[in-house]
Amino acid sequence: GAGVSQSPSNKVTEKGKDVELRCDPISGHTALYWYRQRLGQGLEFLIYFQGNSAPDKSGLPSDRFSAERTGESVSTLTIQRTQQEDSAVYLCASSLRAGGVVEQFFGPGTRLTVL
Amino acid sequence: EDQVTQSPEALRLQEGESSSLNCSYTVSGLRGLFWYRQDPGKGPEFLFTLYSAGEEKEKERLKATLTKKESFLHITAPKPEDSATYLCAVQGGGSEKLVFGKGTKLTVNP
Numbered sequence A: 001g002a003g004v005s006q007s008p009s010n011k012v013t014e015k016g017k018d019v020e021l022r023c024d025p026i027s028g029h030t031a032l033y034w035y036r037q038r039l040g041q042g043l044e045f046l047i048y049f050q051g052n053s054a055p056d057k058s059g060l061p062s063d064r065f066s067a068e069r070t071g072e073s074v075s076t077l078t079i080q081r082t083q084q085e086d087s088a089v090y091l092c093a094s095s096l097r098a099g100g101v102v103e104q105f106f107g108p109g110t111r112l113t114v115l
Numbered sequence B: 001e002d003q004v005t006q007s008p009e010a011l012r013l014q015e016g017e018s019s020s021l022n023c024s025y026t027v028s029g030l031r032g033l034f035w036y037r038q039d040p041g042k043g044p045e046f047l048f049t050l051y052s053a054g055e056e057k058e059k060e061r062l063k064a065t066l067t068k069k070e071s072f073l074h075i076t077a078p079k080p081e082d083s084a085t086y087l088c089a090v091q092g093g094g095s096e097k098l099v100f101g102k103g104t105k106l107t108v109n110p
Helices: none
Strands: A005-007 A010-013 A019-024 A031-037 A043-050 A065-069 A075-079 A088-095 A110-114 B003-007 B010-014 B019-026 B032-038 B045-050 B056-059 B062-066 B070-075 B084-091 B104-109
Touching: A005 A088, A010 A019, A019 A110, A031 A075, A043 A065, A043 A075, A075 A088, B003 B084, B010 B019, B019 B032, B019 B084, B032 B062, B032 B070, B045 B056, B045 B062, B070 B084
Parallel strands: A010 A110, B010 B104
Antiparallel strands: A005 A019, A019 A075, A031 A043, A031 A088, A065 A075, A088 A110, B003 B019, B019 B070, B032 B045, B032 B084, B056 B062, B062 B070, B084 B104
16 A cells, blocks of 8 residues: 655755645554654654644744644645754654554655755 | 664674664653664664563564663674664653664675
């Protein structure tokens, strides 16, 4: 079956511009996560969605970052007024459910470069 | 704060030379420890979940083990196609997020 898909695969932008990154989770997966992977660093949790519950935004690094999810489908991560330190690979993951221990399945990521 | 430390940062092996990767962790109420494999330019690929100390899981040439403080990923008679970065992550009590280590980059030479 289809895995998690993300678009675009690469995004180059200028400092100060806004960017939108998209994630399509595995069909039927109710939980969706965003992580950031900076060069040489481990994955950092950003935000988590589960069904219609309020999202866990505890990992968002600043108010320039926001994310939305429509029901149990597509999610978009928006970064406003991008800075050079936002350059990273942004990874989306989905899982069958939340609560308990469940495997998260990752997409290929969007590589963001801020010039 | 939950923390994961992986060692070594990089490991070079000859084909057939067995070795182990280490993942040390501190977490409040471990719910699960995960191993992923990541190839260049791709997202992490799920390998194993371990739930409690003493548990072991195997898949082909890989075997993961868990104690109360660390996990090991044993690679037996590796092949060049096992070359990748191996990531360890933990899920703590009351949390849905995973906390990742920086990974071990494994290179297996033919």
